Amino acid sequence: MQNMAMNALVKCHPYVEACASTEFSSVVLDCIIAYICHSEGIGLEELWARCISPKSLYEKAIFNRVSEYKTGRGINQWINIVRMQEYARSKIKFIYECDSNIMLRPEDYRTRMEYFDLAFSVAANETGCPMDKLPSVKMYTPSTLPDSVFMMGRMSKNIYRRLSDVLRDAEMWDEKTLNDHNRDQTALDAFSYVKDMPRPAENDMRFALEAVSELSETVYVPDSFKDMIDLEFMLMSQKGIYMSKCPRCGRFFVRDPEEKSPYCHRVNSSGMTCTEQINEELGIAAMKRGEVPVSEEKPVSEDTASENETVENTNIEETAEPAPQTEPAPEPEEVPEVKPEPAKPVFFDEKPPQPIEIPKELEKRCQRVYNMLYKRIGTLMTEKEFREWSGYLSDTKRDLREGNAELSQMEEFLDYWETAVKKQSRKSRRHKEAAFDTPSYPESLPVSHSEKPDNELSSMFDEAVKAAEEKEDSGISPAGTEAAPEERSFKPFDPPKYSTVLEAMMDGKYKSEELLTDSSGDSAADGDITVNGKKITLPNWERITRE
Amino acid sequence: MDFINEAAAVNGLADEIVKGGVCLFNAVKYIYSIAEESFYTVSIKDAFKIVLNNITDTDSLTALGLRIDGESCGEMMGEEYEKVLPLMVYSLAVRIPVLKNLRGASGPMTDDQLYKVYNAVMAKGAENYKDAVTESFMEIKYLVRKGKRLPPYNADWFKTYIYTSVPALSEITNKNMFLLGFADVLFAMFYSCLEEELFEKIKEYSADDFGESIEI
Numbered sequence: 001m002q003n004m005a006m007n008a009l010v011k012c013h014p015y016v017e018a019c020a021s022t023e024f025s026s027v028v029l030d031c032i033i034a035y036i037c038h039s040e041g042i043g044l045e046e047l048w049a050r051c052i053s054p055k056s057l058y059e060k061a062i063f064n065r066v067s068e069y070k071t072g073r074g075i076n077q078w079i080n081i082v083r084m085q086e087y088a089r090s091k092i093k094f095i096y097e098c099d100s101n102i103m104l105r106p107e108d109y110r111t112r113m114e115y116f117d118l119a120f121s122v123a124a125n126e127t128g129c130p131m132d133k134l135p136s137v138k139m140y141t142p143s144t145l146p147d148s149v150f151m152m153g154r155m156s157k158n159i160y161r162r163l164s165d166v167l168r169d170a171e172m173w174d175e176k177t178l179n180d181h182n183r184d185q186t187a188l189d190a191f192s193y194v195k196d197m198p199r200p201a202e203n204d205m206r207f208a209l210e211a212v213s214e215l216s217e218t219v220y221v222p223d224s225f226k227d228m229i230d231l232e233f234m235l236m237s238q239k240g241i242y243m244s245k246c247p248r249c250g251r252f253f254v255r256d257p258e259e260k261s262p263y264c265h266r267v268n269s270s271g272m273t274c275t276e277q278i279n280e281e282l283g284i285a286a287m288k289r290g291e292v293p294v295s296e297e298k299p300v301s302e303d304t305a306s307e308n309e310t311v312e313n314t315n316i317e318e319t320a321e322p323a324p325q326t327e328p329a330p331e332p333e334e335v336p337e338v339k340p341e342p343a344k345p346v347f348f349d350e351k352p353p354q355p356i357e358i359p360k361e362l363e364k365r366c367q368r369v370y371n372m373l374y375k376r377i378g379t380l381m382t383e384k385e386f387r388e389w390s391g392y393l394s395d396t397k398r399d400l401r402e403g404n405a406e407l408s409q410m411e412e413f414l415d416y417w418e419t420a421v422k423k424q425s426r427k428s429r430r431h432k433e434a435a436f437d438t439p440s441y442p443e444s445l446p447v448s449h450s451e452k453p454d455n456e457l458s459s460m461f462d463e464a465v466k467a468a469e470e471k472e473d474s475g476i477s478p479a480g481t482e483a484a485p486e487e488r489s490f491k492p493f494d495p496p497k498y499s500t501v502l503e504a505m506m507d508g509k510y511k512s513e514e515l516l517t518d519s520s521g522d523s524a525a526d527g528d529i530t531v532n533g534k535k536i537t538l539p540n541w542e543r544i545t546r547e
Numbered sequence: 548m549d550f551i552n553e554a555a556a557v558n559g560l561a562d563e564i565v566k567g568g569v570c571l572f573n574a575v576k577y578i579y580s581i582a583e584e585s586f587y588t589v590s591i592k593d594a595f596k597i598v599l600n601n602i603t604d605t606d607s608l609t610a611l612g613l614r615i616d617g618e619s620c621g622e623m624m625g626e627e628y629e630k631v632l633p634l635m636v637y638s639l640a641v642r643i644p645v646l647k648n649l650r651g652a653s654g655p656m657t658d659d660q661l662y663k664v665y666n667a668v669m670a671k672g673a674e675n676y677k678d679a680v681t682e683s684f685m686e687i688k689y690l691v692r693k694g695k696r697l698p699p700y701n702a703d704w705f706k707t708y709i710y711t712s713v714p715a716l717s718e719i720t721n722k723n724m725f726l727l728g729f730a731d732v733l734f735a736m737f738y739s740c741l742e743e744e745l746f747e748k749i750k751e752y753s754a755d756d757f758g759e760s761i762e763i
Contacts, residue, residue, distance in 0.1 A: 052600045054607070067610035072588045 002028050012081055015228040023077065023225075029065050030078035036062075044069060080225065088229050091116055092252050095233070096243040100262035101402075103242065103255070110237050117230070135224035137231050142215040155211050158204060166193045247398070248274040354403040362410060366393060369414050372421045380424045389417075548660065549653040549754040556752035557660065561667035563748050564643070566603040567741045568636030568673070573605040573615065574598045574737070575631075578729055580619035582722040585612060591729060598733070599740045622715040622722070631708065633674035638704060639741065640668040641680065644688040645697065649746050651755030658688070679708040700738035702730040 005028045010017040016024050037047060044066050054060035068074035095112045098104060124134055142148060149156045160167070170193060178186055199205070222228045236242070244255035246264035253264035263274040270277060358366075370393065377386050396413060399405035550556040578598075581589050589611050597607045617624055643665045647655045665684055681704060690697055706727055709716045716723050750757045 049596070052597060052607070063607065064610040067593075068612070070590070070593060071585065071612050073612050 005031070009078075009081075012085075013225075013228075015222075015225055016081065026065055026074070027077040027081070029061055030076040033062060033065060034076055034078050084225050084229060087226065091229070091233060092243060096252060097245055100245060100247040103244070103257055106237070106240060106242075109242055113233055113237055135222070135227045137223070137227045138221040140219045140221060141217065142212070142219055145219055145221070152211060152215075155208055158200075158207070162197065162200070163193060246274050248278060356400045356403060356405075356407060358397060358400055358407075358410075362407065362414075365414055366397070366410075369417050369421070373417065376421065376424065379428065380421065548649075548651050548656045548749070550660075550752050551754050552752070553660070556749070557663045557667050559752060560646070560664045560745060560748055561671060563603065563745060564639050564664075564668050564741075565636055565671045565673070567737075567744070568632065568639050570598070570601075570603055570605050571639075571734070571737050572632045572635050574608070574733065575726070575730065576615040576620050576623050577605060577608040577613045578733065579623060579722065579726050580613050580615060582725040583619045589613065595733065595736065599736055602737070602740050602744050622713075625713065625715060627712045628709075628716065630674075630676045630712070631705065633672055634676050634679050634704070634708065636668060636671070636673035637675045638680045638682070638700075639738070640665055640673045641682045641684045641687055642697075642700065642738070642742075643668070643684065644691040645742060646745060646749060647691050649749055651750075651753050651757060653753075653755050656749070661688070677708070677712065679712075680704045699735055702734040705730055705734065 006020065009027055009031070010020045010024065016027075020027075033044075033047065036042070037044060048063065048066040048070065051059040051063035051066070054063050065074070069076060091113075094116045095109055121131065125131065140148075142152060145151060173186065200208070220231055222231055240257070241254055242257065243252045244262060244264075245252050246262070246266070248263050249266070249268060251264065251266065253266060255262075261275050261278075263278050265273045265275055267273055268277075272280070370390065373380065373386060373389060377383050381389065393413075396405060396410055400407065400410060574594075578591065578594050581591060581594065594608060594611060594613070597611070598605060601607050613619075615623075622628075643661050646661060646664070647658075649655060682698075687697065709727075711717075716726065
């Protein structure tokens with residue numbers, strides 16, 4: 001069981017895997033300790049006191065491990081991994097998060113990284129943490145590694161054989177006398193034994209060449225996990241590897257600087273990559289607009305003429321420009337200009353889109369419609385449908401900001417949903433009235449309330465989505481597409497605030513009078529309304545003044 | 548007091564006292580080793596908690612990363628200091644009459660029973676080396692019988708012995724001053740916990756029902 005958990009845990013990072021038998025050997029126990037403390041709401045001190053007289057091996061293991069934390073001989077490596085993940089996330093976000101359509105210059109990324117690291121150093125310095133005690137990465141060549149004599153054993157033995165005469169009478173160093181001040185002196189004293197050593201014979205050199213070529217040129221020795229992460233960032237920066245946030249799934253990915261698409265190539269739950277999905281969606285939108293995708297604009301040769309004819313017959317109404325008639329084959333030099341590169345994703349927008357700022361009134365209206373629909377989860381739509389709807393709203397907003405949609409589209413979308421909400425309000429009111437008027441038949445009531453509205457409302461939702469999809473011209477992602485996770489998340493319900501009753505009435509909150517009048521046709525005099533023979537007295541709102 | 552098996556009870560109690568002595572002896576070494584290199588990493592309070600919760604087993608102290616070897620407590624590796632172990636057991640053995648304070652339905656332990664336990668402990672190697680421990684079995688027995696207040700168990704005999712017989716520990720050094728400081732507290736607290744442990748053992752061996760025991 002422990003091995004299984006261990007195997008699963010160490011896959012989180014190669015560093016953890018490499019140190020599975022040393023630093024991270026107790027990570028499973030650490031995870032259990034963290035879980036106990038979290039689930040029972042106790043601290044380490046209490047857990048330690050509980051296991052101070054261990055009655056089982058389990059308690060003893062916990063006691064020993066917590067004792068290690070207490071005496072600074074160990075840390076909870078499980079918590080360390082979790083915190084390290086957070087550190088790496090923050091650093092990625094700090095360095096690489098930017099407008100997805102823009103790739104920064106390498107020096108910009110480097111500056112961001114340096115800024116982040118310097119901020120860390122400032123914090124450490126200001127909190128009194130000695131900088132030399134903080135983890136660091138040491139860089140070596142294989143022969144200068146602290147254990148190089150053992151790692152390159154065969155070569156070392158050969159060298160020792162050659163130097164054995166000199167080293168036999170050498171004076172041994174007293175370790176206690178070595179300190180920071182005499183490092184050079186010590187090193188040069190050691191060098192004095194090899195200074196007269198001639199280069200070895202050709203055979204020995206060939207042997208050395210074989211041994212050296214098996215080893216890496218540079219060996220990094222990080223003190224800790226954090227340094228390993230920092231090293232990764234540093235080497236990425238040095239080697240020109242940059243990350244970018246996919247505007248579709250919100251996850252970071254390594255982006256090729258020559259790649260135009262800001263979307264990632266990670267296969268998601270749909271079985272497609274975000275790039276493929278967005279191309280497909282944009283392709284559909286372009287088809288609806290009547291544009292021919294760039295990739296299909298290649299000239300028609302005789303061989304493909306008959307095939308194109310069938311395409312013409314089927315799509316002739318949808319395409320604005322008719323497909324070229326059968327023509328002689330184009331000149332060979334023109335072909336490469338028209339032919340698109342197959343590896344690169346296809347984009348339809350030739351000119352850069354103009355971002356549109358969403359007016360505050362429209363933002364407020366969006367929020368109002370959002371709140372109205374949120375309140376009607378379970379009646380007008382299910383939670384899943386609401387999530388899809390909210391995703392659609394987020395997508396539309398994003399498209400507006402990116403210049404891929406127009407304000408009128410957003411307004412139409414909101415108009416539609418406001419109308420849908422009003423319709424639903426009327427219907428539910430009618431249901432209430434019907435329930436109030438009909439003689440009491442308890443058996444029949446649940447049927448009318450539970451089954452019928454659900455079907456009606458879900459069909460209303462489908463209808464609405466379909467209509468919204470039809471209305472969109474281009475640029476707006478269809479309903480149900482994924483937005484970035486932060487946009488997708490539910491917001492807590494924020495009820496509309498009104499400073500006056502009049503404002504609330506204007507907003508449609510108190511339209512019962514008008515609705516009842518319209519539906520029944522019975523107008524009421526002096527504020528009273530008669531519905532199916534029953535009189536309802538409406539509240540008489542008066543402005544109270546000091547006079 | 549009636550025991551289910553008196554011989555087993557006497558032997559068991561003697562064992563418990565000897566184990567207590569060994570534990571105290573090791574605990575002193577472990578805590579002394581804190582001063583070597585763990586002074587700022589190991590809390591002595593934690594060490595005390597562990598010792599007092601495991602009166603007859605000091606292995607748990609290794610969880611704090613402490614060890615007793617020539618490097619961490621070389622001053623205690625001499626032959627003279629080894630005599631502290633029989634002295635410690637003896638110092639606990641002379642206090643056996645205190646067990647008379649536990650009274651069951653058949654009464655407290657008789658003088659004969661207490662003496663048997665004392666003899667069993669002495670047979671296991673307890674010794675008043677160089678008469679370092681000033682208290683005696685008879686003296687404590689007299690005080691208990693008269694119902695007089697006993698002097699608290701303390702480390703005075705231990706300190707006196709060290710000053711007179713263990714030169715390596717009698718030097719004025721940081722480590723040695725640390726030893727003399729914590730010994731006072733440890734000895735008093737340890738004895739209090741050991742006494743409780745011995746009462747529990749007696750209840751286990753006794754034929755009496757201690758559901759409503761009376762401790763004087």
